[in-house]
Amino acid sequence: MGAQKLSGPDDAAESQATLSAEIEEIEASHSAAVAAGKPAETQPRLDYPPYRSSLLRHPTKDPRHADPETIELLSPAFGHRDIGTLESDLTVQAGGEPIGERIRVTGRVLDGDGRPVAGQLVEIWQANAAGRYIHKRDQHPAPIDPNFTGVGRTLTGPDGSYSFTTIKPGPYPWKNHHNAWRPAHIHFSLFGSEFTQRMITQMYFPSDPLFALDPIYQSITDQKARDRLVATYDHDITEHEFLMGYNWDIVLTGSNRTWMEEEDHD
Amino acid sequence: MTEQNPASIGAVAGDTATRDLTATPGQTVGPFYGYALPFPGDSELVPAGSAGAVQLHGVVYDGAGVPVPDSLLEIWQPDESGTISRATGSLRRDGFTFTGFGRAAVDPEGRFSFSTLNPGPTEAGKPAFISVVIFARGLLNRLFTRIYLPEDTEALAADPFLASLGPAERDRLIATREADGSLRFDIRLQGEDETPFLRFPGHGD
Numbered sequence: 001m002g003a004q005k006l007s008g009p010d011d012a013a014e015s016q017a018t019l020s021a022e023i024e025e026i027e028a029s030h031s032a033a034v035a036a037g038k039p040a041e042t043q044p045r046l047d048y049p050p051y052r053s054s055l056l057r058h059p060t061k062d063p064r065h066a067d068p069e070t071i072e073l074l075s076p077a078f079g080h081r082d083i084g085t086l087e088s089d090l091t092v093q094a095g096g097e098p099i100g101e102r103i104r105v106t107g108r109v110l111d112g113d114g115r116p117v118a119g120q121l122v123e124i125w126q127a128n129a130a131g132r133y134i135h136k137r138d139q140h141p142a143p144i145d146p147n148f149t150g151v152g153r154t155l156t157g158p159d160g161s162y163s164f165t166t167i168k169p170g171p172y173p174w175k176n177h178h179n180a181w182r183p184a185h186i187h188f189s190l191f192g193s194e195f196t197q198r199m200i201t202q203m204y205f206p207s208d209p210l211f212a213l214d215p216i217y218q219s220i221t222d223q224k225a226r227d228r229l230v231a232t233y234d235h236d237i238t239e240h241e242f243l244m245g246y247n248w249d250i251v252l253t254g255s256n257r258t259w260m261e262e263e264d265h266d
Numbered sequence: 267m268t269e270q271n272p273a274s275i276g277a278v279a280g281d282t283a284t285r286d287l288t289a290t291p292g293q294t295v296g297p298f299y300g301y302a303l304p305f306p307g308d309s310e311l312v313p314a315g316s317a318g319a320v321q322l323h324g325v326v327y328d329g330a331g332v333p334v335p336d337s338l339l340e341i342w343q344p345d346e347s348g349t350i351s352r353a354t355g356s357l358r359r360d361g362f363t364f365t366g367f368g369r370a371a372v373d374p375e376g377r378f379s380f381s382t383l384n385p386g387p388t389e390a391g392k393p394a395f396i397s398v399v400i401f402a403r404g405l406l407n408r409l410f411t412r413i414y415l416p417e418d419t420e421a422l423a424a425d426p427f428l429a430s431l432g433p434a435e436r437d438r439l440i441a442t443r444e445a446d447g448s449l450r451f452d453i454r455l456q457g458e459d460e461t462p463f464l465r466f467p468g469h470g471d
Contacts, residue, residue, distance in 0.1 A: 042288050042289060042291060043289070043291050043292060043407055043469075044291055044292060044293060044406040044407050045406065046405065046406050046407060048406060051294075051404070051406065053403055053404030054294075054404050054405065054406055055329075055404075056328040056329035056330050056332075056404070056455075056456060057328050057329070057334065057402055057403075057404035057405050057455050057456065058329075058405065058406070058455070058456060059409065059455060059456055059460055059461075059463055060329075060456055060457070060460065061460055061462070061463075062465075063409075063410075063462075063463045063464055063465035063469075064427075064430070064431060064435075064462050064463070064464055064465065065430075065464075065465055065467075066410075066412075066427055066464040066465065066466060067427070067466075067467065068466050068467075069388065069389075069392065069395075070344075070350065070388035070389060071342060071343060071344055071350055071366075071385075071388055071395075071397050072342075072397050072466070074350055074352075075342075076342055076356055076365060076366060076367035077351075077352050077353060077354045077365070078354050078356065078357065079354030079355070080354075081354055081355050081358055082354055082355060082356065082357035082358055083357065110285075110287070112287055112289060112468055113287070114285060114287050121357075123302065123303065124302075125298065125299065125301070125302030125303070127298075133298040133301070134301050135297070135298040135300055135301050136300075137297055137298065137300070138297075138298060149301070150301075150302075151301060151302045153357075187293075187295070187296065187298075187299070187302070189303065195342045195397050195399070196410065196466040196468070196469070198340070198399050198408060198410075199290075199292045199407075199408060200292060200293070200294075200295050200401055200408060201290060201291060201292045201293045202293040202294075202296075216293060216294060216406070217293075219293075219406045220291045225288070225291050226291070228286070228288065228290050228291060229290065229291060229293070250290045251286070251287055251288065251289050251290050252289060252290070253289045253466075253468040253469050254289075254467070254468030
């Protein structure tokens with residue numbers, strides 16, 4: 001590649017202003033619906049046109065109601081044989097110290113009744129401090145950090161707690177539209193006590209200036225729901241002369257199994 | 267409101283009164299899961315070619331009928347006798363333990379393939395199925411579905427959930443048994459022949 005910019009099908013010509021107008025319109029219509037008495041949405045819309053990649057990848061039919069059956073009322077079991085002890089510390093996995101702001105992200109995984117999800121697998125992946133993923137498809141011309149893979153795994157404790165030591169990821173550009181940038185985030189993959197609770201999401205950092213511009217974050221049309229993806233800076237987690245601390249608790253969908261068990265015992 | 271880390275399980279009931287217990291929203295898996303979520307042996311619930319091993323395979327399509335090259339599937343199922351494994355070790359398979367869980371990223375042509383067992387029914391008279399969750403770039407939240415085995419036509423016909431679907435939709439949840447014994451199940455995220463996806467109680471979306 002020379003200095004001249006090549007044009008091709010990946011070139012995103014639409015402006016942020018175009019995208020932001022779409023985002024604001026959807027947000028306003030959701031607010032109006034809530035004002036008229038509809039419940040606020042709590043999950044992202046699957047049909048969210050500002051996220052252009054969703055156009056052909058969202059179902060158009062309503063999901064079918066299903067009562068979970070036996071297999072769905074349990075989750076795969078993971079244990080200490082599944083995970084190395086160092087996998088929750090992303091700063092010690094390669095040869096040396098990765099570059100960037102060392103952080104700890106810790107919190108609890110709860111079910112919809114407030115019960116801790118104990119002994120379950122939590123997986124994370126993220127860009128490095130410069131906003132670059134190790135992934136070969138990431139073409140962002142920012143440096144790869146040879147000491148940072150950005151991949152972590154852990155098991156929750158008896159109280160549902162998890163903790164990762166890592167580097168604060170940087171924002172990075174993507175091709176949704178011209179000059180599109182994702183707010184800094186960490187991908188989280190979570191299992192509950194039943195398979196119906198399986199989910200993957202993204203954790204964000206407080207006060208990111210890119211929030212208003214990002215169609216993935218904004219696909220959750222209700223501000224209060226979006227806020228649930230934003231970690232809280234917590235000085236009690238911050239360690240003297242070592243790292244900055246963030247707290248982020250995750251609530252999975254309600255557990256059908258625990259309700260049924262309770263009914264059985266009543 | 268900044269919450270301190272509650273220290274004990276005993277605090278749960280008291281916690282619940284003040285805590286926001288609305289489910290945390292999902293987000294797309296994005297394009298870069300490939301170096302994080304796949305693991306060696308992820309799609310081999312049993313070693314390929316071992317006794318009883320069955321290939322479960324198919325293609326993930328978008329609304330234009332184009333294969334989706336950046337999708338990830340997980341399956342969760344009982345063994346042939348309908349027993350649900352409580353064994354750990356999916357991430358470090360030993361080649362002998364059936365954990366019931368598998369994960370497969372699709373290939374550049376949208377194809378996925380698992381090596382697994384035919385699941386048995388977990389309850390007498392119920393049709394056997396494999397539980398599936400689907401993630402993809404461009405898909406803002408996970409999708410759940412089921413892959414039913416085609417053989418037990420009596421149990422399939424008697425199943426109340428399948429009966430709640432139209433005949434065409436019902437057929438889309440039943441895998442095809444191919445001549446080589448494999449199970450074929452394509453996933454269509456959008457369109458006329460869209461795969462029926464499931465909403466379980468408690469799902470806010």
